[in-house]
Amino acid sequence: MPNPITILLAEDEPALGLIIKESLETRNFKVLLCENGEKAFEIYKSHSPELLVLDVMMPKKDGFTLAKEIRVIDDAIPIIFLTAKSQTQDVVEGFTIGGNDYLKKPFSMEELIVRINNLLHRTKVQKTTDILSIGAYAFNFPKQTLRYKNEDLQQLTHREAHLLFHLIKNKNQVLDRSLILNKLWGNDDFFSARSMDVFITKLRKKLSKDANLQILNVRGFGYKLIC
Structure with missing residues (x-):
């Protein structure tokens, strides 16, 4: 049993x-x-x-x-x-x-x-679909890892992984800034927003090897992952 x-x-x-x-x-x-x-x-x-x-x-x-x-x-x-x-x-x-x-x-x-x-x-x-494909990257959400082609794994932090997960689930669509702030940070105040901007910058760097991937800042609305 x-x-x-x-x-x-x-x-x-x-x-x-x-x-x-x-x-x-x-x-x-x-x-x-x-x-x-x-x-x-x-x-x-x-x-x-x-x-x-x-x-x-x-x-x-x-x-x-x-x-x-x-x-x-x-x-x-x-x-x-x-x-x-x-x-x-x-x-x-x-x-x-x-x-x-x-x-x-x-x-x-x-x-x-x-x-x-x-x-x-x-x-x-x-x-059963834990590994998500994003351009030339493979993202394992539960293990919070990111791999570019056959290179070594990159380990993501908890918030990096969750933020990337939501970007992928909403790829080519605008991810509402206030919604994701409340979901991952617990509020959408100025300091949380600045913190999220830092995490977005880190994700852009980690995804930079694939020129076809972009995380755009849609001013006044949120972010959009172009894939």
């Missing part, structure tokens, strides 16, 4: 949290249950779960705030929000922050399990 998938469940209602935990464990998931956002962040950092199920309304740190902090350091882990909120703007906010799915209370356990399995399947498929 394969090792169980580890799920971090953050739910401040003890009875509901226990029901979800026990139900998922009957499906061979390993569940790390915590009752507030601060504890959930600590467990995330120490246990490396493979999927997050986050209640939106929690003490100490709400689910949206927690997801924002996790997205700064992990752009790939699937996140499902649980909430009693039903207003459209709340749903939109959840997806804008980086949530992959949104389940309104009350919900059936079967529905939650189906959504979890769907997200895990999509993540597994995505991992």
Whole structure:
């Protein structure tokens, strides 16, 4: 039997949290249950779960705030929000922050399990295409490496890798400056913007061996990777 998938469940209602935990464990998931956002962040950092199920309304740190902090350091882990909120703007906010799915209370356990399995399947498929081609370069996002033809690997920093990943996913289109600043830096203030400019300069240098690749500054909007 394969090792169980580890799920971090953050739910401040003890009875509901226990029901979800026990139900998922009957499906061979390993569940790390915590009752507030601060504890959930600590467990995330120490246990490396493979999927997050986050209640939106929690003490100490709400689910949206927690997801924002996790997205700064992990752009790939699937996140499902649980909430009693039903207003459209709340749903939109959840997806804008980086949530992959949104389940309104009350919900059936079967529905939650189906959504979890769907997200895990999509993540597994995505991992089969970890190496992305960009001109004459091969970019391995999970390992944060960049190789030009048969030369030695270049090691990228965490932010360089995530910034390049988003540029590639939006190649030949404008990557919104404010959106990527909020996603990778947590805000879009002047100092974060200047920091991102530095990272863009570093990426240009690392991609400079292929004359067909350019990262353009689209003033007032963002950046465009020409490939």
